[in-house]
Amino acid sequence: MAYNDFDTGNHWLPFTPNRHFRKEPRVFVRADGMHLTTHDGRQVIDGISSLWCVGAGHNRREINEAIKTQLDTLDYATTFQASNDRAFEAAGMIAALAPGDLNKVLFCNSGSEAVDTALKVALAYHRARGEGHRNVFIGRERGYHGVGFGGISVGGIPANRKAFGVAMLPRVDHMRFIHDPVDNAYIHGKDPVWKEDPLLELEQRILPLHDPSNVAAVIVEPVAGSAGWYLPPQGYLKRLREICDKHGILLIFDEVITGFGRMGTPFAADFYGVVPDMMTFAKCVTNGVQPLGGVVCRDKLYDQMMKTDAPEHVVEFFHGYTYSGHPVACAAAVATLQLYQQHNLFQRAGEMGKVLGDAFHSTLKGLPNVIGIRSLGCASAVELAPIAGTPGKRAYDIFLDCFKRGAWVRPAGDVLVIAPPYIVEKSHIEQLVGTLAESIRRHA
Numbered sequence: 001m002a003y004n005d006f007d008t009g010n011h012w013l014p015f016t017p018n019r020h021f022r023k024e025p026r027v028f029v030r031a032d033g034m035h036l037t038t039h040d041g042r043q044v045i046d047g048i049s050s051l052w053c054v055g056a057g058h059n060r061r062e063i064n065e066a067i068k069t070q071l072d073t074l075d076y077a078t079t080f081q082a083s084n085d086r087a088f089e090a091a092g093m094i095a096a097l098a099p100g101d102l103n104k105v106l107f108c109n110s111g112s113e114a115v116d117t118a119l120k121v122a123l124a125y126h127r128a129r130g131e132g133h134r135n136v137f138i139g140r141e142r143g144y145h146g147v148g149f150g151g152i153s154v155g156g157i158p159a160n161r162k163a164f165g166v167a168m169l170p171r172v173d174h175m176r177f178i179h180d181p182v183d184n185a186y187i188h189g190k191d192p193v194w195k196e197d198p199l200l201e202l203e204q205r206i207l208p209l210h211d212p213s214n215v216a217a218v219i220v221e222p223v224a225g226s227a228g229w230y231l232p233p234q235g236y237l238k239r240l241r242e243i244c245d246k247h248g249i250l251l252i253f254d255e256v257i258t259g260f261g262r263m264g265t266p267f268a269a270d271f272y273g274v275v276p277d278m279m280t281f282a283k284c285v286t287n288g289v290q291p292l293g294g295v296v297c298r299d300k301l302y303d304q305m306m307k308t309d310a311p312e313h314v315v316e317f318f319h320g321y322t323y324s325g326h327p328v329a330c331a332a333a334v335a336t337l338q339l340y341q342q343h344n345l346f347q348r349a350g351e352m353g354k355v356l357g358d359a360f361h362s363t364l365k366g367l368p369n370v371i372g373i374r375s376l377g378c379a380s381a382v383e384l385a386p387i388a389g390t391p392g393k394r395a396y397d398i399f400l401d402c403f404k405r406g407a408w409v410r411p412a413g414d415v416l417v418i419a420p421p422y423i424v425e426k427s428h429i430e431q432l433v434g435t436l437a438e439s440i441r442r443h444a
């Protein structure tokens with residue numbers, strides 16, 4: 001198929017430099033296992049699980065069959081004032097995987113919707129407890145929480161806000177970023193250690209500024225994925241939990257990237273041994289095959305919302321989407337979670353992540369412009385010195401070069417990330433890291 005067959009000129013691509021794309025298109029037409037096939041028939045190895053989604057690899061028969069069966073049985077039915085059997089089944093499986101008393105699942109269709117949903121649950125919960133004044137949210141610099149107005153407000157990436165100017169959430173603050181390039185440039189399979197406590201700023205500046213009794217929730221990605229796989233310092237998340245508990249502040253982990261196996265455990269919450277009050281998820285929950293996201297909430301949130309003396313016909317939470325708990329998406333989730341379990345894929349993610357990290361550190365360290373390498377879970381990142389005056393260009397050029405040479409990796413500023421499907425083999429890792437190394441050399 002020729003590229004012109006796709007170039008209707010109508011498709012405005014998200015988060016893509018469209019003008020450049022039209023000159024040098026990248027269009028996928030097939031996928032199988034670890035590989036994508038382009039419109040001009042080239043095989044490309046999928047080094048980022050197609051946006052961190054495809055944990056079990058592409059074109060899994062079990063998931064495809066479950067979707068087909070669901071379509072033939074119940075294609076769709078209203079999700080308001082009724083539900084469907086697959087939504088209950090998927091919620092049960094997700095709650096069983098989630099740690100502690102994170103037991104109540106609110107479905108939506110994406111990570112962005114999950115974040116906005118979690119922020120609204122936080123506000124509604126505090127209001128239901130008679131603490132409606134708690135309406136301040138605290139995020140973190142360079143955090144990515146999707147593109148809803150809630151997500152770009154608590155998110156810490158100014159580029160995602162600056163084109164829009166207005167209409168952010170009114171009461172938001174951001175903690176400093178979790179990266180210390182001096183002492184933690186090279187991190188392999190362990191937590192960074194900081195000389196100073198990065199959470200002192202939360203305790204000494206942010207909370208007194210807003211008064212902690214006004215703060216509704218703190219939201220963080222346990223590992224900052226989109227920014228370039230930045231790892232939390234040792235003990236950071238535990239201490240964050242303690243600070244939140246001390247002040248009655250809810251803690252939200254955005255697990256859209258880390259959820260369902262990326263850390264070698266079901267969630268990053270398990271990896272770090274910290275139970276948040278809510279976890280957002282999307283992506284790997286359906287192996288990327290169907291759009292599905294959600295929020296897992298602790299029992300206390302749900303129970304509080306149900307405590308009402310309003311008449312029986314009044315709903316307790318005025319929120320939801322037409323496709324919340326869509327039966328086809330939930331069928332995909334059920335089949336995906338079964339597949340992960342049957343093949344021990346979370347454990348495999350942890351094991352292959354170590355192989356990936358070894359390859360990053362042994363192959364990339366010392367190459368031109370490499371100023372840091374971070375690996376933990378089934379993801380590794382290499383940080384490059386930016387070209388003066390054009391931040392992000394070096395990594396972007398390397399990404400384009402890798403694609404031409406058959407490897408799909410992810411640029412994030414001046415970082416390149418590889419986070420493969422959990423089915424990855426050692427030979428795939430060698431190909432991915434070898435291609436990346438060669439491109440880094442070419443762009444010295």
Ligand code: PMP
Binds near residue numbers: 225226
């Ligand atoms: N939160 C995090 C941590 C993410 O990484 C992403 C997507 N990369 C989102 C939210 C938004 O998800 P979506 O693109 O499905 O809206």
